[in-house]
Amino acid sequence: xxxxxxxDSSASLDMEIHTDTTDxxxxxxxxxxxxxxxxxxxxxxxxxxxxxxxxxxxxxVKRAIDLHSGDAxxxxxxxxxxxxxxxxxxxxxxxxxxxxxxxxxxxxxxxxNFMQGFAVEDEKGNVVRVLDLIHGRPLSKYIEGLNVGHxxxxxxxxxxxxxxxxxxxxxxxxxxxxGEKHGDIRRDHIFIDRxxxxxxxxxxxxxxxxxENIYAYDLFGLGxxxxxxxxxxxxxxxxxxxxxxxxxxxxxxxxxxxxFHNRVANLKKIYSYIPESLNRVCMHFAKGANWYYESATxxxxxxxxxxxxxxT
Amino acid sequence: xxxxxxxxxxxxxxxxxxxxxxxxxxxxxRRAVAYVGQLLGGLAGFNVMLLHVVPEPEEDFFPSTEEKExxxxxxxxxxxxxxxxxxxxxxEKGFAPDAVxxxxxxxxxxxMAACILSERDETGYSTIVVxxxxxxxxxxFLFGSISSKIVSHARKCTIWVVE
Numbered sequence: 061x062x063x064x065x066x067x068d069s070s071a072s073l074d075m076e077i078h079t080d081t082t083d084x085x086x087x088x089x090x091x092x093x094x095x096x097x098x099x100x101x102x103x104x105x106x107x108x109x110x111x112x113x114x115x116x117x118x119x120x121v122k123r124a125i126d127l128h129s130g131d132a133x134x135x136x137x138x139x140x141x142x143x144x145x146x147x148x149x150x151x152x153x154x155x156x157x158x159x160x161x162x163x164x165x166x167x168x169x170x171x172x173n174f175m176q177g178f179a180v181e182d183e184k185g186n187v188v189r190v191l192d193l194i195h196g197r198p199l200s201k202y203i204e205g206l207n208v209g210h211x212x213x214x215x216x217x218x219x220x221x222x223x224x225x226x227x228x229x230x231x232x233x234x235x236x237x238x239g240e241k242h243g244d245i246r247r248d249h250i251f252i253d254r255x256x257x258x259x260x261x262x263x264x265x266x267x268x269x270x271x272e273n274i275y276a277y278d279l280f281g282l283g284x285x286x287x288x289x290x291x292x293x294x295x296x297x298x299x300x301x302x303x304x305x306x307x308x309x310x311x312x313x314x315x316x317x318x319x320f321h322n323r324v325a326n327l328k329k330i331y332s333y334i335p336e337s338l339n340r341v342c343m344h345f346a347k348g349a350n351w352y353y354e355s356a357t358x359x360x361x362x363x364x365x366x367x368x369x370x371x372t
Numbered sequence: 373x374x375x376x377x378x379x380x381x382x383x384x385x386x387x388x389x390x391x392x393x394x395x396x397x398x399x400x401x402r403r404a405v406a407y408v409g410q411l412l413g414g415l416a417g418f419n420v421m422l423l424h425v426v427p428e429p430e431e432d433f434f435p436s437t438e439e440k441e442x443x444x445x446x447x448x449x450x451x452x453x454x455x456x457x458x459x460x461x462x463x464e465k466g467f468a469p470d471a472v473x474x475x476x477x478x479x480x481x482x483x484m485a486a487c488i489l490s491e492r493d494e495t496g497y498s499t500i501v502v503x504x505x506x507x508x509x510x511x512x513f514l515f516g517s518i519s520s521k522i523v524s525h526a527r528k529c530t531i532w533v534v535e
Contacts, residue, residue, distance in 0.1 A: 140432070140435040147514065148510060149510075150508075150510060150511055150514060152515070155432075155433055157430065157431075157432050157433070158432065159431050159432040160430065160431075160432070187432075239482065267430060267433075269427070269429065269430075269433070270482075270515065271484070271515035271516060271518070272483060272484055272485060272515060272516030272517055272518045272521055273483070273515060273516025273521075274482045274483065276513065276514055276515055276516050277514055277515070280513065280514055318509060318510055318513050319510045319513065319514065347509070349513075352512075352513050
């Protein structure tokens with residue numbers, strides 16, 4: 061069955077068939093993973109690019125082919141990793157949670173703003189997720205690749221992008237309404253599906269022991285993406301310094317991102333044509349904020365207000 | 373809810389003298405206990421319950437049930453010691469031993485503040501005491517503040533936030 065994909069290479073001779081995926085390092089190119097009677101041919105390990113530089117190989121995530129249907133799949137094997145994450149100078153305990161991702165896949169089946177797939181246990185009870193491949197690229201790459209000035213971008217492209225992003229915010233509100241957090245909201249965790257142009261959230265296995273507000277970290281992620289989209293990239297203090305920008309004279313401490321103190325949140329001071337109603341939303345994520353969003357619905361509501369004002 | 377503030381005949385509310393101190397291992401929790409001890413120790417009629425809510429870890433925070441059980445056993449032992457220590461502190465400040473009770477409970481807590489308030493609702497204590505965590509603005513933004521949420525969501529009781 062696999063020979064069609066492997067050709068006459070010697071890989072087919074060394075092929076191993078795995079029904080126990082506990083040691084995911086042993087699952088290699090050309091091997092077959094059998095999950096609930098369906099064989100998946102492993103093609104390669106997935107890689108993740110962070111901040112446009114290093115590519116980390118994710119050995120527990122395999123690109124594969126469903127040998128029954130011929131469809132390309134992503135197979136995420138169970139990896140119980142615990143680690144300390146740092147956001148600015150704040151450390152918190154995180155872990156990968158295959159069961160959380162499995163629950164969410166179940167919850168969002170058929171939802172257009174999430175990656176699709178299902179979870180299945182291997183013979184040792186490891187929770188493996190079998191995901192549909194999204195043909196497209198991360199939102200971050202798309203924005204970074206736009207070759208227009210900010211004003212043109214903001215008037216011509218941002219309205220459509222915001223519309224799609226607001227659908228993503230509604231999708232996060234949907235998760236929260238069902239007691240789930242995404243856990244790792246980042247600009248490269250939204251993929252733009254080339255087929256239907258929808259924005260889809262990916263990667264829900266990241267988890268952490270929350271403190272008081274279980275959804276605050278997700279809201280922080282949404283805010284960062286909003287600032288990135290409205291600013292057509294991060295507006296960084298060191299870039300302004302490099303440019304010897306006179307805008308540095310008008311920026312104050314409270315205009316900076318509440319957590320990432322090198323990023324500007326008060327975008328209106330940079331781009332004066334940004335409407336006040338949008339900037340007000342952005343300022344909820346600034347050091348000077350005296351009130352924070354408590355739900356994705358509140359954030360969505362304020363963006364709706366901006367959108368309606370802007371359209372009239 | 374059987375022991376909440378009642379009304380006297382002239383409309384004035386009557387509060388009971390039962391005080392719930394929500395604690396953990398932090399220095400601010402110890403300050404809250406010491407504060408109650410200094411303020412009310414030696415006065416008759418006050419009862420204190422030291423409460424610790426154990427936030428139940430999510431289902432696969434631990435790779436196996438055995439590891440979860442081991443963690444819980446260790447945690448329980450630690451909490452018992454902590455509560456006994458705080459109880460002793462109150463007794464040393466003048467509380468009668470039978471006026472100080474302890475309670476630890478394992479709960480799934482999307483919000484710790486909501487869990488503490490729910491415990492209060494079950495006991496009907498008139499006063500909750502918590503220590504201020506002293507979070508930075510960034511931390512409060514990212515994770516939320518238990519004491520702030522208790523203050524804004526509490527009903528039918530009074531909150532003391534100890535600095």
